[in-house]
Amino acid sequence: MAEEIIRSTAEGEVTMRLWRGDETGGEFAEYVMPAQEGEVVLDVIHRVQATEAPDLACRWNCKAGKCGSCSAEINGRPALMCMTRMDTLPPGETVTVAPMRAFPILRDLVTDVSYNYEVAKRIPPFNPRDKTADEEQAGGYRMQQIDVERSQEFRKCIECYLCQDVCHVIRDHEENKTAFAGPRFFARSAELEMHPLDVNDRRELLQQEQGLGKCNITKCCTEVCPEHIKITDNAIIPLKERVVDASYDPVAWLGRKILRRRKRTPAEAVADAPATGPAAVQPEVEVHGIPSTEDADDAMVGAWAVDAVPADDDVPAE
């Protein structure tokens, strides 16, 4: 039987101020759309595309907060467009949507996030211990729920890269990207370091090549995480402690020597990775995709500086 199509009822108007442009520059353009009950920012952008601007570039996939594609800066705050309800924004005011600032612009609201895929390749991969005789017989590893939960928190990450976007170390410092992994990948390293089965040791790499020490624990990454992962408290700070232990604590050093679960040395760990830090030479692994753009955002930084996220001094002190 023919299904009835239910339609929304309009409830006034919304004004959207959307960044239009590419790596050579651009400007905000205003679009006025009828408002509809329960909409998220991405819904309104889709209606702009379907009516006034079919070429408005916007990256998205699931529209349910699970894939992490539609990251942007909404009224200056990094957020997922699909999880930001219009009725949580100030009523009657123009809604400003800009692309993530930490990454080069491809077009309109879409940025080149290939930096993140390059960093991912430099993390020494998962390397499990051997199964015990009991586990071979049981058909799989034995781990307790309480032991897997620490790493499970980080595996909730949907790779939206909002934490990377908001991180002061790279947000306005392109030059730091060559020696800084960023919050997303500190969480990934923490996940592996805390994984009950993994035997690689990534601590020296984190310190020497991935810039763990550059993080000054402002917790901006934790604040913007749509999965509510406590990146700073549960990943970065424990990693910093482990790195310090590895460098200075002779008891810990001795403990590692005699513990049943031997951690692999940094050199061994690095050898497992398809590529390592910027200085190392490894088999070339290309992730194609986004053509690189140079000097991307110089032209537009000023254009929306007023909407920028809070600078360091707006962040609550630790």
Add this chain to the structure above:
Amino acid sequence: MAEYETHDFDVVIIGAGGAGLRAAIEAQSMGLRTALVCKSLLGKAHTVMAEGGVAAALGNVQAEDNWKVHFRDTMRGGKMLNNWRMAQLHAQESPDRVRELEDWGALFDRTKDGLILQRDFGGHRFARLAHVGDRTGLELIRTLQQKAVAAGIEVFMELKVLRLLHDAEGTVSGLVGYWRPSGEFVTFTAKAVVMATGGIGKSWMYTSNSWESTGDGHAMSLWAGADLIDMECVQFHPTGMVWPLSVRGILVTEGVRGDGGVLRNSEGNRFMFDYIPPMFTDETADSEDEADRWYNDHTAGRRPPELLPRDEVARSINSEVKAGRGSPHGGVFLDIATRRTPEDIRRRLPSMYHQFKELAGVDITAEAMEVGPTCHYVMGGVRVDADSTATTVAGLFAAGEVAGGMHGSNRLGGNSLSDLLVFGRRAGIGAAEFASGRSGSPTLDEGQIEAAIAAAIAPFEREGGENPYDIQQDLQETMQSLVGIIRTRSELEEALGKIEALEERASRVSLSGGLRYNPGWNLNTDLPSMLTISRCTAMGALNRKESRGGHTRNDYPKPEAEMGKVNFVERIPDPDAAAIGVGGTPSVRSITVTPEPIPVMPDDLRALFEEAS
């Protein structure tokens, strides 16, 4: 002459969801030069949306489980239309595929003795779904993604494939597409291609699928001469969100019901007790008391009717709404708040908790959810050989949702993630073996490439034509209202007429704004696939004069024994000679449909059903 770059590989895999990633890992491990091509960024494929779990007869929770029971559940869930050999391989191999994920870093929830925990799901006799809360798909894709990165597989992201290319004998030689960020065209030579493009849900208005699910792999395979089977078998998941309208269709995991949630109508009744079909009466509870005992002790009662297969539950919800017993926004109520503690709900269903809290303003630990059917999965797809995943086109393989046969007329929850792993791996092997048997790189036919590129950019040379978004919306309304959960002959015929008219309109689209990351253009290059699969679904539905699994005909309300013995096979008899439709692809009018016998199950497997009954 159009300009384009060319890459040379042994095996090219189209689609980087679970099936594509698993195929790539396997082909690469066999020493083949392997490329993975995907329409979005790596790690964003629709597999991330899978929630409840991956079905495998590990026997960690109920030791009596084994592959034979899983096989039987799968065939019965599919109303026996399944390719029995696929269902057998799937049930036999899924436990190893799940354990392998753990070896690669996946962290499933645990049993008390430290093994992989399994949860109950509809249609599965035993607790069978390995899971991570309600985000199992994310765990699966991230594990495979990280494995693929570690293996050094080359990934071509945000690359839309337009057409497969073939040599003079019709063997696949490569493909042509474009980079979405730059709009530049690109070709690949490939000794073998694996289709792993997922589903078709974007042609319906209310769907759990993302924008990518436009049926590209179904359509490209068909255009290349491959057979599709049973495209009328589309699963409407019983529980999608219904309000607010902007989130209508977003999935609510079956895990809510597996973990104790119940369905109620506006009168507060657990109406599923009124809809238990004869096939399942022996194993389904007939009172609320019995059903509730089962949750705590599976031997103390039979299974609650809320855990019947998805087709049964979706039709029942539909009937309740039509009878005027629906919720305020046209669904029914899914209640877990009165059944489990808030702590339990937040721990076991964290994504659902956040999804309702943030998108609908509903606290599922305190109030019932409003849910209704949403277009979720296509059981039909490219016809494949069960063991090798080879299609009927030489050099072309298919795995995952794009392949047909595995799930018959209805898929059980949890069987899609295991399908991806089992047949993704087999596709990697099948393609690698085929490629290894081919000497030298294929030569690409420039005529085919030029034609595909010219058709893709033609809308930029027109002015004042159609808007591709209007065509998409009209197609979605057509499929939703006329080829939805309940179908009837007159409406299917009306739909076919509308699809032909939409094809004609789509050939008059005009575009501006250039080729760089242009969503209007990107959508326009998806429209030929969407129109093609819509036509296939409507035609299959018109020809299958019975109701079976995900296919329900108002004018033929029962399963018919004769119809249960055939696949409806759709093909384009001579694609190179077919009339041109949209974007240089064969017209939807050139697709034919033929009933052909399904593979016959051997006696030893058939005996499993006789024993059980």
